[in-house]
Structures are given as structure tokens and as C-alpha cells.
Amino acid sequence: xxxxxxxxxxxxxxxxxxxxxxxxxxxxxxxxxxxxxxxxxxxxxxxxxxxxxxxxxxxxxxxxxxxxxxxxxxxxxxxxxxxxxxxxxxxxxxxxxxxxxxxxxxxxxxxxxxxxxxxxxxxxxxxxxxxxxxxxxxxxxxxxxxxxxxxxxxxxxxxxxxxxxxxxxxxxxxxxxxxxxxxxxxxxxxxxxxxxxxxxxxxxxxxxxxxxxxxxxxxxxxxxxxxxxxxxxxxxxxxxxxxxxxxxxxxxx
Amino acid sequence: xxxxxxxxxxxxxxxxxxxxxxxxxxxxxxxxxxxxxxxxxxxxxxxxxxxxxxxxxxxxxxxxxxxxxxxxxxxxxxxxxxxxxxxxxxxxxxxxxxxxxxxxxxxxxxxxxxxxxxxxxxxxxxxxxxxxxxxxxxxxxxxxxxxxxxxxxxxxxxxxxxxxxxxxxxxxxxxxxxxxxxxxxxxxxxxxxxxxxxxxxxxxxxxxxxxxxxxxxxxxxxxxxxxxxxxxx
Numbered sequence: 001x002x003x004x005x006x007x008x009x010x011x012x013x014x015x016x017x018x019x020x021x022x023x024x025x026x027x028x029x030x031x032x033x034x035x036x037x038x039x040x041x042x043x044x045x046x047x048x049x050x051x052x053x054x055x056x057x058x059x060x061x062x063x064x065x066x067x068x069x070x071x072x073x074x075x076x077x078x079x080x081x082x083x084x085x086x087x088x089x090x091x092x093x094x095x096x097x098x099x100x101x102x103x104x105x106x107x108x109x110x111x112x113x114x115x116x117x118x119x120x121x122x123x124x125x126x127x128x129x130x131x132x133x134x135x136x137x138x139x140x141x142x143x144x145x146x147x148x149x150x151x152x153x154x155x156x157x158x159x160x161x162x163x164x165x166x167x168x169x170x171x172x173x174x175x176x177x178x179x180x181x182x183x184x185x186x187x188x189x190x191x192x193x194x195x196x197x198x199x200x201x202x203x204x205x206x207x208x209x210x211x212x213x214x215x216x217x218x219x220x221x222x223x224x225x226x227x228x229x230x231x232x233x234x235x236x237x238x239x240x241x242x243x244x245x246x247x248x249x250x251x252x253x
Numbered sequence: 254x255x256x257x258x259x260x261x262x263x264x265x266x267x268x269x270x271x272x273x274x275x276x277x278x279x280x281x282x283x284x285x286x287x288x289x290x291x292x293x294x295x296x297x298x299x300x301x302x303x304x305x306x307x308x309x310x311x312x313x314x315x316x317x318x319x320x321x322x323x324x325x326x327x328x329x330x331x332x333x334x335x336x337x338x339x340x341x342x343x344x345x346x347x348x349x350x351x352x353x354x355x356x357x358x359x360x361x362x363x364x365x366x367x368x369x370x371x372x373x374x375x376x377x378x379x380x381x382x383x384x385x386x387x388x389x390x391x392x393x394x395x396x397x398x399x400x401x402x403x404x405x406x407x408x409x410x411x412x413x414x415x416x417x418x419x420x421x422x423x424x425x426x427x428x429x430x431x432x433x434x435x436x437x438x439x440x441x442x443x444x445x446x447x448x449x450x451x452x453x454x455x456x457x458x459x460x461x462x463x464x465x466x467x468x469x470x471x472x473x474x475x476x477x478x479x480x481x482x483x484x485x486x
Binding site for chain 1: 261263264266267355356357359360362363364365366
């Protein structure tokens with residue numbers, strides 16, 4: 001469980017996040033949505049500890065991030081998995097080496113054990129015949145799978161995903177969304193996803209936080225988002241005719 | 254940054270691989286161009302000296318002497334380092350810069366890795382072998398001078414060798430290697446800094462490489478002046 005308590009962040013006096021409080025629950029896919037520039041990425045970076053908040057607290061299982069020393073932060077980071085928007089795979093390493101890397105860095109297992117565990121995860125994310133390929137030689141969807149595999153190989157407590165299905169075709173995007181949700185359930189981890197993909201909202205939004213100009217404007221789940229009368233949310237989520245019609249059908253039912 | 258480089262250390266097994274990879278790329282990978290440039294510039298220095306010795310009273314062994322002094326004191330340590338600032342420096346900046354823009358450094362940080370140590374320390378260690386490159390450059394520079402001078406008909410082999418051995422001060426070689434060690438540190442750290450702290454996209458990687466080359470060259474030239482002032486005056 002991750003708790004954000006009244007967090008604010010500004011850059012050069014310009015407020016980016018304004019007193020945001022929320023709880024990201026364990027075993028759930030928690031989505032942060034909002035327009036570009038609403039503060040989603042800054043919020044995610046604050047949660048990851050890559051940016052320090054100006055005020056407020058971020059608590060991991062009730063342990064405040066700010067009070068953790070370097071060693072405690074290092075331990076916490078080993079409990080985190082992150083899937084980046086551009087996958088951020090190490091381009092000098094093969095797919096298998098990318099996935100083995102965190103284990104080589106932080107476990108005392110031998111190479112055979114590490115390889116075996118990496119291959120279990122590779123199988124789990126349905127990567128076929130890609131072990132010895134370089135990131136440049138695989139498709140965008142496969143890169144995301146490798147990034148997910150690398151993020152979960154250390155059995156993390158927390159999984160963070162920044163726009164996990166951006167740049168993917170709709171079918172692959174849904175497959176990646178479903179994979180993230182399955183992994184969240186299977187490993188019982190706290191997953192936080194930063195997205196503005198409405199398909200993801202409808203498919204896997206077990207908890208959704210809507211940010212508007214750095215403030216939390218709405219909080220709910222994928223069912224509640226159909227019924228909400230919050231104008232900011234409806235303007236954002238149902239901006240396309242397709243989703244307007246989806247909502248109409250849902251509400252008629 | 255330097256303090257963090259020597260902070261929390263990466264696992265030795267991984268670090269060893271990174272160091273060997275950097276030795277291969279930065280040191281062994283530079284031998285070809287350094288050898289080529291040293292041999293031919295040594296030759297040109299020797300020819301230029303020979304052509305400027307118009308007075309028949311001046312002994313021909315001065316060609317070997319001047320070539321040795323030019324190559325050992327300045328050409329090999331300083332000018333090869335400027336060339337290396339272009340070759341090795343821009344490689345370091347662009348490789349670290351690309352990792353920055355593609356979020357690979359963020360990925361390492363989130364894993365709890367000391368990215369300064371992981372990325373920069375192996376480069377400092379591998380460039381500690383840089384004096385070997387300069388050693389090769391010194392030898393090939395003088396050898397190139399010998400070939401150009403003797404086979405170009407400017408002096409005899411005996412005269413050139415006599416000149417190379419004439420008034421030899423061993424400390425001059427020591428001075429050249431002391432300079433080289435400082436230059437190696439500049440070659441590893443300045444480009445790493447520009448790569449690590451760059452912001453923007455692919456175009457900015459190119460800009461950062463250029464800026465890094467300029468600053469590394471400036472620092473090498475200033476260090477050269479300071480060390481020469483301290484050690485030779």
C-alpha cells in the first residue's frame with residue numbers, strides 16, 4: 001500500500017502538484033489519469049522518489065519516504081519495478097540479459113539459477129524466441145513485455161508503469177493492460193499506472209485518480225467513472241464520440 | 254558527482270565486466286587512430302625540422318633531437334589527448350547521454366543502483382591505462398620521424414639515432430606521463446558529466462558531445478600549461 005498525504009510540488013515557483021492525497025491499494029491496478037501537463041509524471045516521479053516533494057508525505061506501508069536514509073531507500077527501490085514509457089531497455093544487452101540484470105546486481109544466485117528464474121518470467125509474459133535478441137531487433141509490444149518481465153523478476157511489492165501502452169496498436173495495448181492486471185493479481189502487488197489511454201481506464205481501472213491542473217479532481221473506479229457527474233472527468237474521459245456512445249449504452253443498461 | 258562515483262560500489266562481478274568492456278572500447282579501440290596519427294605526424298615533424306635546418310654548420314642529428322623532444326614533451330601527451338577528447342570524449346558523452354534520454358539511467362536508479370559508480374567509475378579505471386596509449390604514441394612518433402628522415406634522404410640513420418639519444422633527460426618522459434594521468438582523469442570525467450546531466454532529446458545528445466569536446470580540450474590545454482609551469486620551470 002502506498003499513501004500520498006497532502007503532497008505538493010512546484011518548479012521555480014510554479015505549482016505542479018497541489019495537496020494531493022490518495023491511497024494506492026495492494027493487489028489493485030491504480031490508475032493516474034489526466035490531460036498532458038496535469039502533473040501525472042511529476043506525481044509518479046515523486047512516488048518513485050526521483051523527485052522530492054515540497055510538502056506532504058509519501059508512505060510505503062506506513063514508512064515515510066522522506067525519513068528513509070540512503071540504505072533504506074536502496075532497499076525500497078529493490079522492491080519496486082518500473083515499466084517506462086519507452087521501455088528503457090539496456091540496448092547493449094540481449095532480452096535475456098536485460099531480465100537477468102536486476103538479479104545479477106542484487107542476488108547471490110549463480111548464473112544458472114538466475115537464467116532459470118529469468119526464463120520463468122520470460123514465459124510468463126509470453127515472450128517467444130526472443131532471448132538472444134537485442135532490444136533494437138524486437139517490436140514495441142515485445143519491448144513492453146521485456147520491460148514488464150524485468151520489472152517483476154525480483155518479485156517487487158510495487159509496480160509502476162508510465163504510459164505502458166503508448167505507441168502500441170489497440171490489440172497489443174489491451175494485451176499489455178491485461179498482462180499487467182494479471183500480474184498484479186498473481187503477485188498481489190501495488191500497481192500504479194500513469195495513463196491517458198481510455199481503453200486502459202475501462203479495462204483495468206480498479207482505482208482511478210483524475211488529476212486536473214495539479215489537483216486531484218476525482219477518485220473512483222471503472223464502474224463509477226460511467227456514472228460520475230464530475231464535469232472535468234466527463235469532459236476528459238468522454239471527449240471522443242466513441243466513448244460518449246459507450247457511456248450511453250452502459251447507462252441505458 | 255566525483256564523490257558519488259566513489260560512493261556505493263556496484264557488485265564487483267558486474268563492475269569487472271564493465272571495466273573490461275571500457276578498456277576494449279576506450280583504450281584498445283583508440284590504438285589504431287593514435288598509431289596512425291602518431292606515425293605520420295612524427296614523420297612530418299622530422300621533415301619540417303630537416304627543411305628548416307638550412308645552415309650547413311648545424312649538425313644533422315638535430316633532426317632526431319627535435320623530433321624526440323616535440324613528440325615526447327608535447328605531441329604525444331597533449332595533442333593525442335585533444336584527439337582523444339574528440340574520439341573517446343564524444344563516445345562517453347553520447348553513450349551516457351543516450352542512456353539519459355532513453356530513461357535507462359532512471360531505470361538503473363529505480364533499481365537502487367548508484368548510477369555514478371556504475372557508469373563513470375569503469376571509465377575512470379579503464380582510462381588509467383591511457384599512459385600506455387601515449388607510450389605507443391611516443392614510440393611511433395619517433396619511429397615515424399626516423400622513417401621519414403632516413404628514407405626521405407634528410408640524414409643518415411646513425412645521425413638520427415644519435416640525435417634521439419642526445420641530451421636525454423629521463424624526467425621529461427616522467428613529466429609527459431604525469432600530464433597524461435591528469436588528462437586521462439579529465440577525459441573520463443568531463444564527458445561523463447556532460448552526458449549524465451544532459452536534458453532533451455537526440456539532437457541534444459549531439460550538442461552535449463560538442464560542448465563536452467570543447468570543455469575537455471580547454472581543460473587539457475589549461476592543465477598542460479599549469480603542469481608545465483609547475484614541473485619544468
